[in-house]
Amino acid sequence: MALAIVCVLAVVGAFIVRLVDIQVVQADQLRAVAASKTADQSTVYGARGEIVDTNGNVLAGSVTRYDIVLDPLNAKPFTRTDDGGASVTVSVEQAAAEIGAITGSTGAEIQALIADALAVNPESRYAVAAKTLDVDDFQAVRALKIPWVGSQKHPGRIYPNGAVGGNVIGFVGSDGTPLQGLEQAQNDCLASINGTQTFKKGKDGVILPGTTQTIVDAKNGGTLKLTIDRDLQWFAQQRIAEQVIATGGDSGTVTIMDAKTGKIRAVAQYPSVDPGNVGGIDEYYRQALSFTAPFEPGSTFKALTAAMLIDAGLATPESKVVADGWFYPDNGARIKDSIPHGPMKLTLTGVLAESSNTGISQMGEALTPQQRYDYLKKFGIGDVTAVGFDAESGGILSQPDVWDNQTYYATMFGQGLSATPIQIASAYQALANGGVQVAPSLIEGCEHDDGSITDVPSASEKRVVSEQAADEVVQMLESVVTDGHFGDTLQIPGYRVAAKSGTAEQGDGSGGLKDTYVVSMTGMAPAEDPEYVVSVHISNPTKIRSSAAAAPTFQQIMTQVLKTYRIEPSTEPSPDLPTTY
Amino acid sequence: MSSPAIARPTTAPDRRRTPTRPPLTAVPAREARKSRPKLSYALWTVGGVGAILIAQLLMSVALSHGAYEVSSLRTQITELGWQKESLGEQLETLSSPQYVASAAHDLGMVINSSPAYLRLSDGAVLGQPGEAGAASSIPLGPSDVVGNSAADALAASNAPALEEEGAPAEDVAPTPVTFDDGLPSPKTH
Known part of the structure; x- marks a missing residue:
């Protein structure tokens, strides 16, 4: 009897010990093992924000890309059931050829990939067969139903307009890291945050309903809206490209700016990077030259000097001078x-x-150097513009006390100082807008997922010269078109156009001067109430070395701008101010 | 299952009178009650449990069937999502200015270098209209000077399909224009 009680107690005791062991001692471990068989988690990707033009056209968009991965250990012939229900055995060789046909490699290369992976590790379960396939190719691979082929998806970037605006948009690396341009500078707006979700699944991998739990919410990036007009940007790029090629130049830029608001509608350059094919272009041209590459602007600055003279009350459009081919002032x-x-x-x-x-x-001698320096500063020369583009240059404007005798005069006609195309366009914007400069802008704002808009630039205004001075300079610049050397190529039928040429000497880096120039044409239309400023610059053209190289491009682009914005033709003729006496 | 039997005095006690005690009697035998439980209770209980089990089974079958249906519909959503994404990418690339310009060029279109407008409100011609012929405008140069790798890739992958779709639809008759309400006026200048 006692023995029976002992036995029972022993058995009960054993059960209790085991129970405690399972329920208390090993509980966490066992729960984890159980969870690992039924529970899983996945990354929920937030989409990187789009970059859109002023009309909402996508310049940089987010897409899903797929890497195709192989399971080398299990790369064996398999049975495939075709649509008719018949079963066929597919060899590894055939499967590899089918994959290769889609991913753009040969079947032999795919097989080599498998062999290499197994050579390194005979148990290998992972080899990447192709990277960043688009959804069509991915679906084609998937439709092959090869059991040892899988995929990994990750976010990708697409630039549907190619090189249009590529210089300002910039680009991201193959791993999505922003590397250049607005992609990099505006990453705070564009960046997304990935989320995590957990779920439970059955033996066959089907997610059990009601078990999906979001651990971390994914957050999409904001939409970056630019002031750029995609179609104008393209037209400007196309035209400057044609002209740079035709004149044998190095490069060219075009800036189109709204004369009333300072908004940059196009900032074209050639050569310009296609963000979808970054390797296709020299590294120097991957930057936005209009912001980063200042040059001595040349004669386009004569308009600024004229505005200073009139604003200071020292000249009128009719002021007289005898201009000889040479001028040897007393200072040497x-x-x-x-x-x-x-x-x-x-x-x-x-x-x-x-x-x-x-x-x-x-x-210009009527003005002191300090006066001219102060005016140039007010025009924005020597300072980085309000756009604040990545690596933007403010150009060079040295203090007047270090100007040498030649610089004293050269600064009157745009030599001995340097400016970026954006600064030049912005200075002309002030002249076109009655003497009031509106801070130039490239970005309309960043629209977040919740509809809020941030990063809207403040359109700060400042008066540079009097309204009369600005208006009279615009009227004088009409004479360049009606009376100057390039009149025929600058005129737009039905419109009053004001423009100024520039053929600027450039240092060759060793104290001498290059025998080629930076040629420019900057102006505005319609001259009676300017709506847009267009500035064209071509570096070192060799077939036409003067600003005649830039004139037709200016005219073509200005015509397109007037058409795009439906600007009404002028009703009054140009004032035709007297040029001689 | 028993309730106490209460012997009640036949008359209320009268204090003024000498109380008279009623003769004691044995508690009357209660009516015999059925001590056996009713069969129907058991049947109800067992039946109820059975019904619950069956309902639970059916629900779990339905639920797991629903899980497969949900899973298959999710797959469908995913595939349609892929299709949408693929078509969206194509659309954005096809609407790129390079593609549109080169298509326009292939149709023989040229750039009008002499903009002019017809104001519909009064029929006035604004600007100096000029002939938009090849001679009056500088034709666009080669369309590859502004590169577009996205469009190139698209053109390479489905050139035949686009050619087919791009065939002009000659059968479509233009919608007749009527001016019953007068000439339409532009909303902008």
């Missing part, structure tokens, strides 16, 4: 005009129309 500087000529009796208007260095030098 030597000024010459680009085309040799005898004495010409020019008004200030005529000085601009003829682009006379000697004429503007004599008239």
